[in-house]
Amino acid sequence: MIIGGSASQALAGEVAEKLDEKLCHVETKKFPDGERYYRIKDEIAPDERVIVVQSTGYPQDENMMELFFILDTLSDMNVEDIIVVSPYLGYSRQERRFKDVECISAKATARLIQAMGAKRVISINLHEQSICDLYDIPVDNLSAMPAIAEYIAQTTEDKPVVLAPDKGAINFAKEIAEVLDTDYDYLEKVRLSPEVVETKTKNISIDNRRVVIIDDIISTGGTIVNAIEILKEQGATAVDVYCVHPVLVNDAILKINAAGADNLQATNTLKSEVSGISVAQTIAQHIKSL
Ligand code: R5P
Numbered sequence: 001m002i003i004g005g006s007a008s009q010a011l012a013g014e015v016a017e018k019l020d021e022k023l024c025h026v027e028t029k030k031f032p033d034g035e036r037y038y039r040i041k042d043e044i045a046p047d048e049r050v051i052v053v054q055s056t057g058y059p060q061d062e063n064m065m066e067l068f069f070i071l072d073t074l075s076d077m078n079v080e081d082i083i084v085v086s087p088y089l090g091y092s093r094q095e096r097r098f099k100d101v102e103c104i105s106a107k108a109t110a111r112l113i114q115a116m117g118a119k120r121v122i123s124i125n126l127h128e129q130s131i132c133d134l135y136d137i138p139v140d141n142l143s144a145m146p147a148i149a150e151y152i153a154q155t156t157e158d159k160p161v162v163l164a165p166d167k168g169a170i171n172f173a174k175e176i177a178e179v180l181d182t183d184y185d186y187l188e189k190v191r192l193s194p195e196v197v198e199t200k201t202k203n204i205s206i207d208n209r210r211v212v213i214i215d216d217i218i219s220t221g222g223t224i225v226n227a228i229e230i231l232k233e234q235g236a237t238a239v240d241v242y243c244v245h246p247v248l249v250n251d252a253i254l255k256i257n258a259a260g261a262d263n264l265q266a267t268n269t270l271k272s273e274v275s276g277i278s279v280a281q282t283i284a285q286h287i288k289s290l
Pocket of ligand 1: 168169215216217218219220221222223224
């Protein structure tokens with residue numbers, strides 16, 4: 001049985017279809033004061049495996065709370081085999097302490113998700129692999145790169161250079177470039193003098209080439225806008241932007257388009273107007289392998 005939280009109903013439906021499993025009928029609404037209501041309308045046998053699909057991005061607290069309501073209701077139904085699929089796992093950015101006695105919010109949410117009855121967590125491109133260690137249950141950190149690469153292969157005629165906007169994202173670029181059988185690189189800041197910093201590709205020239213930029217998250221769009229401007233200056237013929245999690249705060253899409261992006265696409269780990277690449281197959285395939 002697959003249960004979708006309100007942040008991931010459509011994705012839950014796709015996963016159910018791919019697994020040939022039933023999508024549970026639920027009722028979910030918000031009371032006038034903002035509190036959530038959740039009801040599971042189908043019968044679920046206690047020995048049935050239940051997969052709860054709920055991203056916990058913005059509004060994080062509300063989506064996280066709804067996830068807890070689903071888990072608590074399943075526990076009242078004596079269901080034990082519960083897998084939480086949270087394609088975008090909120091509160092993942094603080095997975096360690098940067099200053100004294102800060103709350104490690106990724107750890108706090110990990111403890112809550114476990115306490116509410118999850119026996120396994122599946123997510124996509126977690127902000128840090130070390131987040132898995134905050135749990136005492138198995139956590140599977142899947143990659144959306146094969147799905148993104150497949151989309152690029154189907155929609156792009158020229159052979160692009162795949163570029164990470166910084167060194168931290170180089171493995172994403174590598175993963176995509178390997179599928180597309182092309183080259184990859186990252187943007188590096190070089191200090192030319194105490195006053196002058198130049199950002200350029202580390203190893204290869206992008207002059208007269210189509211460039212694919214790949215990052216895990218686009219939030220304000222600042223990182224990508226900066227990259228697009230530099231790449232266009234350096235002679236890229238086109239710049240296509242891809243990311244896994246389209247957090248897209250405020251007018252990020254507008255800023256990216258205004259900077260000259262030729263394409264902007266993301267996966268549906270979060271709902272957005274550019275979430276055209278589905279991770280349903282990635283999730284379903286993994287669940288089949290368990
Ligand atoms: C950083 O660790 C991430 O990989 C992204 O580069 C970052 O979250 C993007 O943020 P923004 O869109 O606000 O520049």
